[in-house]
Amino acid sequence: MNEVNNKSNSPISKSLKRPPLVTGKKTFKNITDDICALTEKWPGIGYFVALFSAKSLFLFYIAVMAAIVVVGMGLMGVNNPVNWGTDIITFVFWIGIGHAGTLISAILFLFRQKWRTSIARTAEAMTVFAVMTAGVFPLLHTGRPWLAYWLLPYPNQRGPLWVNFRSPLVWDVFAVSTYAIVSIVFWYIGMVPDMATLRDRSKGIRRHIYGILSMGWRGTARNWSHYEMTYMILAGLSTPLVLSVHSIVSFDFATASLPGWHTTIFPPYFVAGAIFSGFGMVVTLMCLVRLFVPQFKDYVTLNHMEAMNKIIMLTGMMVGYAYASEFFIAWYSGSHFEQYVFLNRAAGPYWWSYWIMVSCNVLIPQLFWFRKVRRHLVAMFIISIFVNVGMWFERYVIVVTSLHRDFLPANWGMFDMSFFDFGALIGSFGMFLTLFLLYIRTLPAISIAEVKTVAHEGH
Amino acid sequence: MKEISKKENSLLARLANGLLKLKEAMGPETEPVLAGIWTDQSSFVSAIKGLKQKGYKKIKAITPCPIHGLEELLEIKRSWIPWVTFVFGLFGCLFGLWFTWWTSAVDWPLIIGGKPFWSLPAFIPVIFECTILLGALSSVAALLYACGIPSVDPPVLDKDLTSHKFALYFDLKNKKSSSEELEKELLALGAEKIIHSEF
Numbered sequence: 238m239n240e241v242n243n244k245s246n247s248p249i250s251k252s253l254k255r256p257p258l259v260t261g262k263k264t265f266k267n268i269t270d271d272i273c274a275l276t277e278k279w280p281g282i283g284y285f286v287a288l289f290s291a292k293s294l295f296l297f298y299i300a301v302m303a304a305i306v307v308v309g310m311g312l313m314g315v316n317n318p319v320n321w322g323t324d325i326i327t328f329v330f331w332i333g334i335g336h337a338g339t340l341i342s343a344i345l346f347l348f349r350q351k352w353r354t355s356i357a358r359t360a361e362a363m364t365v366f367a368v369m370t371a372g373v374f375p376l377l378h379t380g381r382p383w384l385a386y387w388l389l390p391y392p393n394q395r396g397p398l399w400v401n402f403r404s405p406l407v408w409d410v411f412a413v414s415t416y417a418i419v420s421i422v423f424w425y426i427g428m429v430p431d432m433a434t435l436r437d438r439s440k441g442i443r444r445h446i447y448g449i450l451s452m453g454w455r456g457t458a459r460n461w462s463h464y465e466m467t468y469m470i471l472a473g474l475s476t477p478l479v480l481s482v483h484s485i486v487s488f489d490f491a492t493a494s495l496p497g498w499h500t501t502i503f504p505p506y507f508v509a510g511a512i513f514s515g516f517g518m519v520v521t522l523m524c525l526v527r528l529f530v531p532q533f534k535d536y537v538t539l540n541h542m543e544a545m546n547k548i549i550m551l552t553g554m555m556v557g558y559a560y561a562s563e564f565f566i567a568w569y570s571g572s573h574f575e576q577y578v579f580l581n582r583a584a585g586p587y588w589w590s591y592w593i594m595v596s597c598n599v600l601i602p603q604l605f606w607f608r609k610v611r612r613h614l615v616a617m618f619i620i621s622i623f624v625n626v627g628m629w630f631e632r633y634v635i636v637v638t639s640l641h642r643d644f645l646p647a648n649w650g651m652f653d654m655s656f657f658d659f660g661a662l663i664g665s666f667g668m669f670l671t672l673f674l675l676y677i678r679t680l681p682a683i684s685i686a687e688v689k690t691v692a693h694e695g696h
Numbered sequence: 697m698k699e700i701s702k703k704e705n706s707l708l709a710r711l712a713n714g715l716l717k718l719k720e721a722m723g724p725e726t727e728p729v730l731a732g733i734w735t736d737q738s739s740f741v742s743a744i745k746g747l748k749q750k751g752y753k754k755i756k757a758i759t760p761c762p763i764h765g766l767e768e769l770l771e772i773k774r775s776w777i778p779w780v781t782f783v784f785g786l787f788g789c790l791f792g793l794w795f796t797w798w799t800s801a802v803d804w805p806l807i808i809g810g811k812p813f814w815s816l817p818a819f820i821p822v823i824f825e826c827t828i829l830l831g832a833l834s835s836v837a838a839l840l841y842a843c844g845i846p847s848v849d850p851p852v853l854d855k856d857l858t859s860h861k862f863a864l865y866f867d868l869k870n871k872k873s874s875s876e877e878l879e880k881e882l883l884a885l886g887a888e889k890i891i892h893s894e895f
Contacts, residue, residue: 265737265760265860390799399799401808408821415825419832426836429845434760434858452840453724453847456858458757458766460843465762466775467839474781474832481828485821689761 298664324378331371337515338364497639513552517624557599597627731865732887788830792823
């Protein structure tokens with residue numbers, strides 16, 4: 238032992254020593270206190286201002302949706318030929334956001350990336366809320382959401398007439414609903430031991446609520462053994478699931494014969510884009526959490542933020558490669574229609590959306606080559622917002638620019654977003670942020686039990 | 697309260713009675729146990745080693761988080777949950793295969809896009825999602841069963857056991873050595889507190 242200790246004190250190994258995952262030399266008691274404090278103290282005025290704003294936006298969103306449902310889809314900008322508009326664009330946008338949460342909680346878990354521990358819970362919460370927000374849009378897009386149950390195969394009086402399992406839209410129903418269920422279960426099972434911690438600390442009505450949520454968890458060694466096994470299985474099942482979900486979302490486009498959609502690169506391109514946008518959102522939220530919850534700075538350190546920024550840069554270059562590859566294939570295929578679509582994207586009437594996409598997703602994240610930018614909170618916050626904007630425009634480019642020009646010039650048209658399009662897009666952030674703000678003050682925002690296992694480990 | 701007990705048939709009283717019965721049914725079966733509590737993780741682990749050297753078997757532990765190496769020390773067998781995942785995942789896969797085939801090729805075959813009635817490649821996404829969904833939900837159900845949860849109001853030996861303390865506990869039923877002897881052993885191994893309780 239002594240030899241090892243002497244070695245680790247030598248200047249060389251000191252410089253090579255990994256920085257601690259959790260700073261501030263926390264004991265188990267400190268960890269419990271720090272994380273539980275957020276749910277136990279009455280929030281400050283700033284929180285209520287944020288919650289009130291988010292909730293107002295949410296109410297506005299409900300009003301917008303109600304108007305669209307009652308009056309009809311004519312309120313939105315969709316038309317012939319652009320029959321997929323803001324609803325589908327924003328659906329793909331929110332589903333993509335969700336993917337980073339599963340990447341952090343499942344894929345990085347399987348790769349034994351211990352730094353994921355501090356951010357996994359909040360990233361998973363983001364996944365759940367993003368999928369919930371996303372799920373509203375396709376239903377709204379159907380125009381008659383009260384008949385949404387027709388999407389499910391159930392015995393009915395019309396034959397029974399079953400759904401068409403060859404349709405990518407039905408695959409989407411299965412993929413997104415499975416993803417939502419498995420994500421919620423994974424998130425909740427992860428929280429059960431922490432609920433027991435909260436239960437044992439609280440009194441009165443809070444004890445009852447957390448007691449019910451903890452399901453009577455006891456934490457015996459045998460329980461933990463089963464628990465860790467189940468956690469690993471859920472991570473193992475979520476990993477192919479998350480890759481399948483965005484692949485299937487991309488099939489919605491790729492199985493159509495429309496130039497600009499009909500490409501085999503779509504599944505990997507969509508998955509990389511989803512992880513890219515999701516990490517953008519995690520960085521945005523984590524910057525805010527670090528700003529408003531100072532005691533979390535010891536758990537979500539600059540090293541965590543830097544690691545996420547590296548992933549943003551990597552996946553940003555992957556989508557950049559996909560953009561370039563699409564152009565190359567359009568030229569190499571020799572198909573006039575394909576070539577026209579891509580030239581039209583970059584130089585046609587929607588050139589601005591294409592160049593917003595390229596600059597936000599490919600050019601701006603290049604700033605993360607500089608260590609100072611990767612570790613600068615204001616800089617990464619601004620860049621992450623650009624990433625979010627860029628990824629919404631990516632879906633806008635894919636949907637709108639491919640649809641507005643068809644094989645026949647007689648079918649050509651344009652797409653303009655109406656007030657209700659903007660209302661649904663902006664209002665959906667109200668729903669997402671309301672859920673997130675309620676979550677952060679009521680549930681354990683960092684996994685208490687998991688952080689304890691890595692409290693004294695290196696990055 | 698008196699009013700309620702008078703009218704025993706009132707809805708509220710029946711509901712309260714029902715809830716109490718449910719609580720009894722859902723509550724765990726408890727046994728008298730003797731437990732020692734530790735705050736320091738390393739002395740807790742060495743206490744287990746010490747007890748094992750002295751020939752104690754069936755040592756049970758409660759920890760605030762999973763502790764590396766505890767399963768080997770306490771001779772806990774590898775969890776059987778993966779078998780549940782495998783069986784139900786396979787069942788989900790076969791169900792998906794059968795259901796897409798039966799609805800599209802048997803019950804009401806329709807020609808769609810000139811594709812065969814049984815278009816297996818197009819059915820793979822749905823079959824895959826059925827596999828994952830059933831595998832995941834069955835694993836979680838197996839976890840709940842294995843841990844005996846949900847259970848209503850299980851006894852808590854010490855409120856800090858979910859925060860920063862560790863416990864070893866022994867069933868007092870069928871115990872050969874007297875509980876006083878065990879108490880002395882636990883204290884000698886650094887336990888800071890001894891608890892007699894139902895667990």
